[in-house]
Amino acid sequence: MKPAPILAAGGALVAVAALAALASLAQDAGPEPAEELAFLGEPVTAEQLRLGQDVYAANCAACHGADLEGQPDWRRRLEDGRAPAPPHDESGHTWHHSDRNLFTITKLGIGAIVPGYASDMPAFGDVLSDAEIAAALAYIKSTWPARQRGFQAEVTANDEGEL
Numbered sequence: 001m002k003p004a005p006i007l008a009a010g011g012a013l014v015a016v017a018a019l020a021a022l023a024s025l026a027q028d029a030g031p032e033p034a035e036e037l038a039f040l041g042e043p044v045t046a047e048q049l050r051l052g053q054d055v056y057a058a059n060c061a062a063c064h065g066a067d068l069e070g071q072p073d074w075r076r077r078l079e080d081g082r083a084p085a086p087p088h089d090e091s092g093h094t095w096h097h098s099d100r101n102l103f104t105i106t107k108l109g110i111g112a113i114v115p116g117y118a119s120d121m122p123a124f125g126d127v128l129s130d131a132e133i134a135a136a137l138a139y140i141k142s143t144w145p146a147r148q149r150g151f152q153a154e155v156t157a158n159d160e161g162e163l
Helices: 003-028 046-059 099-108 130-142 146-157
Strands: none
Touching: 046 130, 099 130, 099 146
16 A cells, blocks of 8 residues: 555645745735835835836836836937936936935926926826825835845935925
């Protein structure tokens, strides 16, 4: 009588299949908040990150890239003197700015931070709610490695401006 090895092998296959199913469900659930991820001083939830991912895909990805990679050769000015859309991943400079500045630029346009600066990026204050803007920016932050998140958190903590 040798059913024990067959049962053990069958049990192992069931366990592997169950783990694969759980992993698939976890991927479908969307991004999960990084430990201690906050935006404008408030903890970020998984729900906010899912909303942010959707808002980013619908409003930002056309210029900044589906994978946050930015436009090609983003550091070189275009013929009209404007800059291409920069990446929002760790290779760009988004993480050099405070939450407040990122929010203000997104809502009111870059001219609200740098008066007279010509940019192709529109202000989204009439298109997106404050919650949608915050969610999109939180989603972007959630994709950064720990080093960039830590640097940006320090910049945000030292920012004494107001919204």
